[in-house]
Amino acid sequence: MEDSSSPHAIVISGMYEDDLDNAEDVIYTGQGGHDLTGNKRQIRDQKLERGNLALKNCVEQCVPVRVVRGHECASSYCGKVYTYDGLYKVVQYWAEKGLSGFTVFKYRLRRLEGQPLLTTNQVQFSYGRVPQSVAEIRGLVCEDISGGQEDVPIPATNLVDDPPVAPSGYTYRKSLQIAKNVKLPTNVSGCNCKGTCVDPRTCACAKLNGSYFPYVNCHGGRLIEARAVVFECGPGCGCGPGCVNRTSQRGIKHRLEVFRTPKKGWAVRSWDFLPAGAPVCEYIGVLMRTEDTDHVCENNYIFDIDCLQTMRGLDGRERRLGDVSVPAINNFDGDDQKSESVPEFCIDAGSTGNIARFINHSCEPNLFVQCVLSSHHDVKLARVMLFAADNIPPMQELTYDYGYALDSVSGPDGKIIQMPCYCGAADCRKRLL
Numbered sequence: 001m002e003d004s005s006s007p008h009a010i011v012i013s014g015m016y017e018d019d020l021d022n023a024e025d026v027i028y029t030g031q032g033g034h035d036l037t038g039n040k041r042q043i044r045d046q047k048l049e050r051g052n053l054a055l056k057n058c059v060e061q062c063v064p065v066r067v068v069r070g071h072e073c074a075s076s077y078c079g080k081v082y083t084y085d086g087l088y089k090v091v092q093y094w095a096e097k098g099l100s101g102f103t104v105f106k107y108r109l110r111r112l113e114g115q116p117l118l119t120t121n122q123v124q125f126s127y128g129r130v131p132q133s134v135a136e137i138r139g140l141v142c143e144d145i146s147g148g149q150e151d152v153p154i155p156a157t158n159l160v161d162d163p164p165v166a167p168s169g170y171t172y173r174k175s176l177q178i179a180k181n182v183k184l185p186t187n188v189s190g191c192n193c194k195g196t197c198v199d200p201r202t203c204a205c206a207k208l209n210g211s212y213f214p215y216v217n218c219h220g221g222r223l224i225e226a227r228a229v230v231f232e233c234g235p236g237c238g239c240g241p242g243c244v245n246r247t248s249q250r251g252i253k254h255r256l257e258v259f260r261t262p263k264k265g266w267a268v269r270s271w272d273f274l275p276a277g278a279p280v281c282e283y284i285g286v287l288m289r290t291e292d293t294d295h296v297c298e299n300n301y302i303f304d305i306d307c308l309q310t311m312r313g314l315d316g317r318e319r320r321l322g323d324v325s326v327p328a329i330n331n332f333d334g335d336d337q338k339s340e341s342v343p344e345f346c347i348d349a350g351s352t353g354n355i356a357r358f359i360n361h362s363c364e365p366n367l368f369v370q371c372v373l374s375s376h377h378d379v380k381l382a383r384v385m386l387f388a389a390d391n392i393p394p395m396q397e398l399t400y401d402y403g404y405a406l407d408s409v410s411g412p413d414g415k416i417i418q419m420p421c422y423c424g425a426a427d428c429r430k431r432l433l
């Protein structure tokens with residue numbers, strides 16, 4: 001047993017030679033007399049005081065204790081990762097001579113019924129699987145699909161096909177290509193701040209966000225909450241590139257990998273832990289008029305720029321739409337009916353695009369789409385950013401909700417196209433289209 005500061009919480013982490021941990025039933029050794037710095041063995045008798053006395057009182061007063069388990073984890077800074085495993089009743093206690101011949105207090109703990117299933121023996125760590133160098137990458141088919149364009153190389157792996165193939169049929173591009181018949185609005189004048197914007201009451205861009213900055217300046221910037229649209233500082237602003245209100249403009253900063261899946265084609269995961277709100281990437285391709293994409297039914301890489309739709313498709317976010325302050329700006333009126341119509345512009349990543357084109361759909365996604373405006377304020381031409389919706393452990397597939405309306409796409413023969421969804425989520429709606 002490790003020392004516990006609270007009498008009602010104990011930590012089991014295999015440090016005491018006399019412990020016996022059978023998950024639901026535990027024989028737990030009291031504290032004290034343990035060689036913490038040396039060979040971790042019992043070197044003195046324990047006394048019925050402090051935590052030991054508290055646990056005895058738990059038996060007599062029928063007070064359950066919280067049990068936390070420590071799991072060995074080489075990549076954790078302390079060598080352990082801890083899980084909370086629920087409430088246990090302290091059924092019995094006694095004193096006996098332990099394995100090293102010293103008196104130890106023993107407590108029999110039994111997990112209380114009616115709690116969520118105990119999954120402690122299924123704990124596993126993905127950190128160990130993260131390759132530390134190119135040489136360690138299994139199934140490597142391309143060292144960097146961006147060909148050096150991104151700050152961080154993006155390897156592609158394929159452990160599915162035989163022979164393994166690399167992603168092909170497109171050209172990697174890290175910034176939007178604008179179709180000839182699309183004219184971007186002129187740049188807005190922006191804020192007058194210098195260096196980095198700090199005062200949301202005076203920064204003109206922060207004012208558009210309701211007089212606050214949408215990002216916090218931590219780990220390279222994190223979005224505080226999803227909004228209908230985020231106003232960032234842009235080319236017309238007085239602040240510099242380090243301004244927190246330019247967080248989505250810094251390109252890919254995490255170690256991402258494109259990997260082959262058995263049923264969904266290519267997919268994307270991160271070798272780095274992604275904290276909730278971290279920017280992952282922008283959706284890059286050709287910015288074009290939707291009416292020019294008549295080949296839509298064969299093109300799986302088209303992203304319609306529709307800020308309201310991106311809000312609606314995401315778990316629970318539509319409910320927050322009412323709370324989102326949307327300033328009066330060009331072409332944005334929050335009108336439901338208007339957003340039902342086909343958006344005027346889209347991003348086609350079919351023939352040219354960045355890593356976003358490989359990110360799959362999930363009915364329980366860990367990323368969300370955020371429309372961002374920086375150089376102009378026309379929401380129909382907003383930039384499309386993907387942010388982490390949760391704290392995402394390394395090596396977990398990154399996904400967002402495509403938000404497709406079922407039965408909305410028909411093929412050249414007029415027949416509705418249906419596509420199965422293989423996201424594997426518990427509440428999967430089973431169809432992508």
Ligand SMILES: C[S@@+](CC[C@H](N)C(=O)[O-])C[C@H]1O[C@@H](n2cnc3c(N)ncnc32)[C@H](O)[C@@H]1O
Pocket residue numbers: 263264265266267300301356357358359360361362420421422423432
């Ligand atoms: C934008 S692409 C994503 C990358 C794609 N997997 C690839 O190999 O290039 C969209 C296409 O991926 C596939 N896809 C994405 N999410 C899927 C899912 N949850 N279930 C089945 N297929 C999926 C579908 O073929 C879809 O049309």
